[in-house]
Amino acid sequence: MADQLRARSAADVFDDHLRLAGEHRFTDDIERNVSPDVVVLERRGVFRGREGARTLARLLAEELPEAPYVYTNRLVEGRVAFLEWTAESDHARVRDGADSFLIEDGWIVAQTIHYTVEPV
Helix, strand or coil: CHHHHHCCCHHHHHHHHHHHHHCCCHHHHHHHHEEEEEEEEECCEEEEHHHHHHHHHHHHHHHCCCCCEEEEEEEEECCEEEEEEEEECCCEEEEEEEEEEEEECCEEEEEEEECCCEEC
16 A cells, blocks of 8 residues: 555645545544655745644644635646645635655655634
8 A cells, every 4th residue: 555655646646635625534534645755845944744733733723623625726747746625614714825855756745834814
């Protein structure tokens, strides 16, 4: 199974990541799709490894609890992917979500994340 996951295309990894994130299955997503050595650049700083990814997932869940994500633009070219997204919870919303990804050997190895949380 692990070998099959590592043989996936960047598009397959990206689609799996978006599906699991959209279902708020962050733990599953991190284990399946995020490299143990991932580097994520986000407005709060640089986050490294799966622990960094878990921290960011927790912060997002706190900012937008159970909010449905709307993926407004998805692009994949080779090993690079780009996502624009929005989300709205009972008390907050994001209208400018934009993430970029570097995907290699079936893993997200680098990511940038941008979004602004606004009160509703």
